[in-house]
Amino acid sequence: MNDFKxxxxxxxxxxxxxxxxLNSNQxxxxxxxxxxxxxxxxxxxxxxxxxxxxxxxxxxxxDGICGQCLYSEYKHTLVNWDKREKELEELCDKHRSTDxxxxxxVPASGGKDSSYVAYMLKEKFGMxxxxxxxxxxxxxxxxxxxxxxxxxxxxxxxxxxxxxKIHRKLSRLALTELGDNFLPFSYGQMxxxxxxxxxxxxxxxxxxENGELEYGGSMKNLTNSKINFESDDYIIEQFSPSDQPTxxxxxxxxxxxxxxxxxxxPPIDEIKKLGVEEHYFxxxxxxxxxxxxxxxxxxxxxxxxxxxxxxxxxNFASLDDKLDGIHYYMMFVKFGIGRTTSDAAHxxxxxxxxxxxxxxxxxxxxxxxxxxxxKDSLEYMDMDMEMLTKTINKFRRSIVWKxxxxxxxxxxxxxxx
Numbered sequence: 001m002n003d004f005k006x007x008x009x010x011x012x013x014x015x016x017x018x019x020x021x022l023n024s025n026q027x028x029x030x031x032x033x034x035x036x037x038x039x040x041x042x043x044x045x046x047x048x049x050x051x052x053x054x055x056x057x058x059x060x061x062x063d064g065i066c067g068q069c070l071y072s073e074y075k076h077t078l079v080n081w082d083k084r085e086k087e088l089e090e091l092c093d094k095h096r097s098t099d100x101x102x103x104x105x106v107p108a109s110g111g112k113d114s115s116y117v118a119y120m121l122k123e124k125f126g127m128x129x130x131x132x133x134x135x136x137x138x139x140x141x142x143x144x145x146x147x148x149x150x151x152x153x154x155x156x157x158x159x160x161x162x163x164x165k166i167h168r169k170l171s172r173l174a175l176t177e178l179g180d181n182f183l184p185f186s187y188g189q190m191x192x193x194x195x196x197x198x199x200x201x202x203x204x205x206x207x208x209e210n211g212e213l214e215y216g217g218s219m220k221n222l223t224n225s226k227i228n229f230e231s232d233d234y235i236i237e238q239f240s241p242s243d244q245p246t247x248x249x250x251x252x253x254x255x256x257x258x259x260x261x262x263x264x265x266p267p268i269d270e271i272k273k274l275g276v277e278e279h280y281f282x283x284x285x286x287x288x289x290x291x292x293x294x295x296x297x298x299x300x301x302x303x304x305x306x307x308x309x310x311x312x313x314x315n316f317a318s319l320d321d322k323l324d325g326i327h328y329y330m331m332f333v334k335f336g337i338g339r340t341t342s343d344a345a346h347x348x349x350x351x352x353x354x355x356x357x358x359x360x361x362x363x364x365x366x367x368x369x370x371x372x373x374x375k376d377s378l379e380y381m382d383m384d385m386e387m388l389t390k391t392i393n394k395f396r397r398s399i400v401w402k403x404x405x406x407x408x409x410x411x412x413x414x415x416x417x
Contacts, residue, residue, distance in 0.1 A: 028078060030070050031222070034059045040399055043336070043412045049345040050358045050414045054335035054400065055216040071213050071222070072349035081286055087225075088284035091277075092125045095204040102130035102156065104204045107193040109133055109320050110147030113208045115300045116292035117281045118155055121206060129206075132196045134188040135161040136321040137171060137181075138376055142305055143320025149301030160192050166259050171323070172381040173254060179334050179395040181381065182327040187263035194276060198266045203275045209282035215342055225283030229271055288350060289317065311339040311368045313361050323377050325370025326388075332367040333392050336400040336410050340366040359416050366413075 037044050037053040037060055044053045046066035051058060059067045097103040104121055108114035108131035121127040131150075136143060151157045167184055175181035197205050212218045221227070265271070293316045296302035304316040311328050318324050332338030344358035353361075370377070378384060383391075393408075401408050 028074060030074055030078070031067075031219070032061075034061055034067055034070075034219075036060075039335075040397075043399065045414045046345075047417060049348045049355060050337075050341050050362050051216055051345045052335070052337050052341075052414065054337055056335075057212070057217040059219070066216070067219055068214065068216050068345065069349055071219065075286055079286070084284045089125065091204070091279070092121070092127055096126060097128055100128055102200065102202050103128050104130070104206055105193050105197045105200075105202050106131045106206050107134070107189065107208075108150065108155070108157065109136075110143065110150040110302070111318070111320060112293040112296040112302055112316055113289060115150050115296040115302055117206060117208050118150075119295060119299055120281075120285065122155070129155060130196070130200065130202060131155050131157045132193045133157060133159045134185070134192045135159060136323075137167070137185060138322040138373070138380055140320055140322055140373075142303060146302050146320065149303070150296075153300040158196060160188070160196070160262065162188060162262055163259060166255055168380055168382065169254065170263075172383060175326070175330070175381065175383075176387075176391050176394075179330050179391075180327060181323055181330070181377075184263060185321075185323075191265050192262055194271065194278065195262070195266050197276050198270050198274055201274060203277060205276060205278045206281050207278065208280070209287045210280040214282065214287055215346060221280070221283075225279045227278045227280070229265065229268060229276075229278070289346070290350070290352065308365075309339070310370050310372055311365060312343050313340060313365055314343050317343070322373035323380065325373055326377050329367070329370050330392070330395065334395050334397065334400075336413070338366040338368075340364075341414070356416050359414055362414050367410075 036057065039054045039056075042053075044060065044064065045051070046060070046069055047064040048069040049066060051066050051068065053060065053066075061067075061070065092104075095103050104127045106114065106118045106121065106129045108118055110133070114131070118129045118131055121129050133147060147157075162184075170184040171181045174183035193205055193207075197203065210221055212220075213222065293302070293304070297304075305319055306315075308315045309318065310325050311332070328339040340362045344353065344361050347353045348355055348358045378388060396408065400411060402411055403409075
């Protein structure tokens with residue numbers, strides 16, 4: 001818990017330094033005077049969406065509006081998307097092969113968003129993507145089918161599967177030590193495509209959205225598509241603070257360091273020698289997940305789930321991994337906001353639902369316990385229910401939870417204004 005609290009405090013400190021610098025520059029007025037409200041002091045909910053200050057690095061203006069709602073307004077009204085598209089055309093012109101060989105690495109799971117990015121790069125911008133999939137912990141049937149359909153629709157793909165014994169052990173350690181079984185998956189998801197880029201000498205890597213801008217977190221890359229591998233902020237934002245136990249090589253005390261290579265960046269000198277550039281596609285193309293779903297369904301055979309996902313009301317996102325449920329539930333445990341909060345907040349900002357509708361959905365579905373694949377997940381991480389319950393309760397913070405007659409209750413949940 002002390003490590004977890006330190007990470008929150010460090011994030012608050014670094015982000016407030018960033019906004020001191022940001023506010024001194026000539027940036028849109030809409031982003032002036034943003035600050036983080038200390039999540040250990042009080043719980044505050046955005047007045048436009050349903051997000052709270054408990055999500056790390058979410059910041060608010062003086063009117064109680066979160067930074068992601070302001071960013072949504074910015075991208076819908078102030079960004080010149082024709083100019084951004086021209087920037088992408090120039091970037092593609094710089095890297096596009098003339099012989100049909102691979103010229104861009106696209107991390108792709110077969111989900112709606114990565115399918116959309118690969119499709120647009122290929123069909124609109126004439127690129128030749130090599131898609132790279134970092135294998136799910138435990139693949140779902142619908143996830144396997146969607147990846148297959150994506151590949152069959154016309155994309156080359158490399159599937160990288162980590163050592164199962166090592167990955168299961170790391171997943172369990174990440175859950176019990178840091179409250180997120182998905183951290184090892186996140187490391188590989190970010191770093192394996194870069195390793196493939198270096199190995200195959202493809203200097204352009206195109207990720208999907210900047211999740212910090214779209215869903216909640218740092219706004220460091222507000223006007224920048226390119227990620228700086230050497231920046232200290234990169235290390236922090238990619239879940240591996242250099243002085244914290246979330247750094248992948250922290251686990252070298254449990255496994256051989258040579259077995260952690262897929263979880264870590266290649267050497268910086270190799271990245272620089274090849275000139276690898278890593279960009280967010282959402283910088284160049286307004287990010288609309290529902291639109292991505294329609295494109296992926298029409299052109300790549302993407303199928304939604306036959307029912308809503310646990311913990312939320314949607315059925316077309318994050319469908320490929322059976323361990324998703326525990327990951328999202330732990331978000332709810334640590335911050336008091338779960339998968340519904342994340343989905344509803346984005347749909348409110350995109351004008352798909354109202355805030356009142358979002359509040360109703362959050363109160364109905366947020367924090368639903370992940371029973372569907374619970375048995376598979378516990379077996380995968382070699383845990384029993386007693387150990388999982390102990391781990392869950394370990395990460396309940398007093399600002400978020402109270403114990404009422406052996407029943408855990410939220411101190412505060414989003415409500416209508």
